[in-house]
Amino acid sequence: MNKPEMKEEKKRNKDILDVVDYKLDPSLVNKYNGMTFFIKTYGCQMNEHDTEILSGLLSQMGLIEVRDYENSDIVILNTCSIRENANNKAYGMLGRLKHIKEENPNLIIGICGCMAQEENVVNEIIRRHKYVNFIIGTHNMHDLCNILDKSITSKNLEIEVLSKADKQVENMPVIRSNNFSAYVNIIYGCDKFCTYCIVPYTRGEQYSRKKEDILKEVDELVKDGYKEIILLGQNVNAYGKDLYKDYNLGNLLEDVAKKNIQRIRFLTSHPWDFTDNMIDIISKYKNIMPNIHLPVQSGSNKILKLMGRRYNIEEYKKLFDKLKNARENMTISTDIIVGFPQESEEDFKNTLDLVDYCKYDNAFTFIYSERSGTPACKLNDSVPMNIREERLQRLNEKVNKYFKENNDKLVGSTQKVLVYGKSTKENMYYGYSENYKLINFTSKNIINDGDIINVKITHSKTWSLDGEECE
Numbered sequence: 486m487n488k489p490e491m492k493e494e495k496k497r498n499k500d501i502l503d504v505v506d507y508k509l510d511p512s513l514v515n516k517y518n519g520m521t522f523f524i525k526t527y528g529c530q531m532n533e534h535d536t537e538i539l540s541g542l543l544s545q546m547g548l549i550e551v552r553d554y555e556n557s558d559i560v561i562l563n564t565c566s567i568r569e570n571a572n573n574k575a576y577g578m579l580g581r582l583k584h585i586k587e588e589n590p591n592l593i594i595g596i597c598g599c600m601a602q603e604e605n606v607v608n609e610i611i612r613r614h615k616y617v618n619f620i621i622g623t624h625n626m627h628d629l630c631n632i633l634d635k636s637i638t639s640k641n642l643e644i645e646v647l648s649k650a651d652k653q654v655e656n657m658p659v660i661r662s663n664n665f666s667a668y669v670n671i672i673y674g675c676d677k678f679c680t681y682c683i684v685p686y687t688r689g690e691q692y693s694r695k696k697e698d699i700l701k702e703v704d705e706l707v708k709d710g711y712k713e714i715i716l717l718g719q720n721v722n723a724y725g726k727d728l729y730k731d732y733n734l735g736n737l738l739e740d741v742a743k744k745n746i747q748r749i750r751f752l753t754s755h756p757w758d759f760t761d762n763m764i765d766i767i768s769k770y771k772n773i774m775p776n777i778h779l780p781v782q783s784g785s786n787k788i789l790k791l792m793g794r795r796y797n798i799e800e801y802k803k804l805f806d807k808l809k810n811a812r813e814n815m816t817i818s819t820d821i822i823v824g825f826p827q828e829s830e831e832d833f834k835n836t837l838d839l840v841d842y843c844k845y846d847n848a849f850t851f852i853y854s855e856r857s858g859t860p861a862c863k864l865n866d867s868v869p870m871n872i873r874e875e876r877l878q879r880l881n882e883k884v885n886k887y888f889k890e891n892n893d894k895l896v897g898s899t900q901k902v903l904v905y906g907k908s909t910k911e912n913m914y915y916g917y918s919e920n921y922k923l924i925n926f927t928s929k930n931i932i933n934d935g936d937i938i939n940v941k942i943t944h945s946k947t948w949s950l951d952g953e954e955c956e
């Protein structure tokens with residue numbers, strides 16, 4: 486049994502990890518032919534991509550993915566711990582699985598993802614959720630097949646969670662969720678240690694994938710006909726810092742942009758690591774999409790300092806303006822936390838002023854959520870929950886006003902849309918414009934997922950646009 490320790494997770498040793506190729510123990514190939522699995526994914530795109538890899542690993546054992554967890558032999562929760570709410574959702578699901586297991590004692594339940602790296606979560610599962618069969622951490626996800634096999638054989642709770650990564654594993658099998666837009670990991674972990682954030686502990690030390698491995702994966706995706714590549718990391722703008730002296734995200738973006746790929750996106754960006762050279766590359770290559778996610782978190786310098794964000798609001802605005810001017814039609818989205826400890830009404834008003842300045846095209850707004858063990862938990866003067874809620878409401882009213890105003894400006898324009906599929910609205914399809922507007926549209930033609938087509942915008946809403954296919 487290996488349990489995570491937060492003290493160990495916090496340590497950084499700056500070693501370059503060995504890179505090894507994934508290999509499945511031959512005795513496990515197709516060992517569980519015909520058994521079924523279901524993975525419930527919580528959280529960000531990194532987790533969504535991890536689920537694609539977990540599916541790839543399990544399918545090598547002969548397992549078949551199903552959409553209905555109630556009739557699955559194995560259920561895995563790929564968890565997120567960014568906010569308490571995310572943890573609560575996973576615990577709620579565990580409660581439902583407990584009832585199913587009472588009816589079907591052979592059900593195998595596994596937990597992976599960020600919650601698996603939380604020392605207190607693992608202890609809680611040992612104490613109160615003994616029906617769970619295995620817990621596997623983010624650093625040894627490649628070991629899933631061995632641990633699943635061990636838990637099926639031993640019938641005990643198997644816990645294999647490393648506090649730190651000991652190697653980087655390449656060439657893991659992956660079952661992608663579609664055949665036109667693909668995630669590609671470029672950097673793992675985070676060394677920023679924003680004071681409210683659990684990620685530097687759960688995802689560990691920042692380490693980049695070698696550029697050769699990334700470009701090889703991109704080449705394969707191009708060969709397979711993918712139209713869009715989304716480069717992923719907790720902080721992609723730190724790419725290369727741990728590996729190279731003179732190769733960073735800008736260089737990588739340029740190398741990817743030179744490939745025959747129609748759309749390139751990347752997330753998430755920390756403003757502190759955004760360089761002018763990266764902005765130059767974004768303005769130079771038209772297949773890098775004009776949409777940047779640039780989390781600000783607060784409009785108050787006092788709160789940014791307490792959050793350990795390493796920039797002030799004047800620097801953020803300067804960067805925002807540069808990016809906005811880098812490309813025609815550039816859209817910028819953000820993340821904002823309200824109710825951080827010691828946030829006064831004046832600090833909050835600074836956040837509202839910043840929103841008036843930036844007029845974001847999208848914003849993910851959150852109430853501050855204490856994460857056990859992080860430095861922000863030790864700050865005094867927490868903001869009462871009713872004030873946090875009231876601020877969130879005021880903030881949402883403001884950001885929504887700008888979403889709608891920005892969308893109104895697009896009515897009558899023609900947008901190039903990458904088709905994602907049939908919309909939930911009758912007789913409509915949906916997809917995303919180059920600057921990442923969600924567009925529902927009609928067409929008289931046969932439309933396939935992954936097509937890139939022109940859509941004339943006819944109507945705007947707060948979070949989406951309506952249109953019709955045009956020449």
Ligand code: SF4
Binds near residue numbers: 679683684685720755
């Ligand atoms: S940069 Fe992002 S992932 Fe890293 S500590 Fe800050 S908020 Fe967390």
